[in-house]
Amino acid sequence: MLWTWDKCVGMVLCCVCSLVGALLLHTLSLATYTSALPVLCLLSVLCYLYRASREVDVRGRVVLITGCDSGFGLALALHLHKLGVVVVAGVLREDSEGAKQLKKEQGSTPSIHVIPFDVTSPQQLSQAAQTLAQLLPSEGLWGLVNNAGVCSLGPVEWLAFDTFKRDTQVNLFGLVAATRTFLPFVRRAKGRVVSIASVAGRVSCGFLGAYCASKYAVEGFNDALRHEMRPFGVKVALVEPGNFANGTQLFATDEVVEREVAGLWDELSEDLKHDYGNRYCKKIEGFMKNFRRTGARDISPVVNALTEALTQEHPQARYCPMDPLAHAVTWIATHLPEAVYDSMVALLARLMLEADEV
Missing domain, CATH: 3.40.50.720 (NAD(P)-binding Rossmann-like Domain)
Known part of the structure; x- marks a missing residue:
């Protein structure tokens, strides 16, 4: 069995469910919260890991x-x-x-x-x-x-x-x-x-x-x-x-990124070039370069x-x-109000642009 971040998340969810179960048992006076929680956590995590470790023999398939x-x-x-x-x-x-x-x-x-x-x-x-x-x-x-x-x-x-x-x-x-x-x-x-x-x-x-x-x-x-x-x-x-992106070579070098962006820019109408401006073009180039570098x-x-x-x-x-950061960003985007995620993306985009300009 491979150890992955998915399994870490799964174990955390087991503990959260155990917390709810312990509170329920305590409320019903069937067990104390402090005695039920560690037992439920241990049992749920062991069951989860056992289920995850079960494999099928795929040799010859x-x-x-x-x-x-x-x-x-x-x-x-x-x-x-x-x-x-x-x-x-x-x-x-x-x-x-x-x-x-x-x-x-x-x-x-x-x-x-x-x-x-x-x-x-x-x-x-x-x-x-x-x-x-x-x-x-x-x-x-x-x-x-x-x-x-x-x-x-x-x-x-x-x-x-x-x-x-x-x-x-x-x-x-x-x-x-x-x-x-x-x-x-x-x-x-x-x-x-x-x-x-x-x-x-x-x-x-x-x-x-x-x-x-x-x-x-x-x-x-x-x-x-x-x-x-x-x-x-x-x-x-x-x-x-x-x-x-780094492992799959989506963009091999910064020069490839610059050619991609230049190609997009050249195909734009004069009105769109005027509306967006060269600074926005550099912003896109910076995003794509950082997308590759951080992959x-x-x-x-x-x-x-x-x-x-x-x-x-x-x-x-x-x-x-x-990576853990991507897990955190995904959780924020899917569980918190959109305004929180939008503000975070805007901040990261500004930092990426400033870093590229430096």
């Missing part, structure tokens, strides 16, 4: 992962391969670095199968399903990991409408299409559907409108699917990573969360591989 060209998908495919899982790696391009690396790992008895397909293409998905059917054992597909995605950054008025459509087409409709295509194989195995959303699917901020819109929708789709699949014995989980380089927490979603006997509905 088949897991399909979309978006294995790079980033989380590639890292997960290599990790599951080491665990003895038969990996079907979906890639957008067969000549990508990820596809080449995975093919090198195949060995004499292939346990990694690279299948090129675009999640936004019905024809390619149908062909991938036919290929998968030939590879699968009679028990079906143990896991489907919806990882393929894109991320566009920029103000709402700056981004072309096609950019909004692209983020939604890949992150939402591509995910839905892939799920619908491969779900019959997963139902046969009573397996798992694991989708990658984002902390940006629960908490939004400026310059992430296109990306957040698609990820918020993924959250709703996944919750509906989880309820629908429960009678079939299929477990559905969502992984909500924090900022791992975690080590993506293993995300890989571990995805692995647990596939291997735990009782997987969580949500996994949140993010």
Whole structure:
């Protein structure tokens, strides 16, 4: 069993529930508060950890992962391969670095199968399903990991409408299409559907409108699917990573960021350039640079969360591989009045801009 921040949060919730239980027992005069609280805390935490430690043997089972060209998908495919899982790696391009690396790992008895397909293409998905059917054992597909995605950054008025459509087409409709295509194989195995959303699917901020819109929708789709699949014995989980821009190389260097912002600026009308001004352009550039710089380089927490979603006997509905600060910000944004979160974001944006100007 891996130790994660999710488990820390789970243990805290166990203690909070124990606190309520101890107060209830004290009120009913069944036990004193001071004697009931430590016993209830200990029992609830032990039960939680025991449930979290229960695992399924996945050696020899088949897991399909979309978006294995790079980033989380590639890292997960290599990790599951080491665990003895038969990996079907979906890639957008067969000549990508990820596809080449995975093919090198195949060995004499292939346990990694690279299948090129675009999640936004019905024809390619149908062909991938036919290929998968030939590879699968009679028990079906143990896991489907919806990882393929894109991320566009920029103000709402700056981004072309096609950019909004692209983020939604890949992150939402591509995910839905892939799920619908491969779900019959997963139902046969009573397996798992694991989708990658984002902390940006629960908490939004400026310059992430296109990306957040698609990820918020993924959250709703996944919750509906989880309820629908429960009678079939299929477990559905969502992984909500924090900022791992450094580890996934979303923007490789500051020069790449500057080119991205300059490209957006050049496409604006003269009226919009006049309204926003050069200072706002620098503000966006500073945000994107800091977004990359502050992102975690080590993506293993995300890989571990995805692995647990596939291997735990009782997987969580949500996994949140993010640092404590991101956990705190998410809690503030989802539990306190919006004015508190808005003020905090405005302060952080101002500090980031000032830091970049220095």
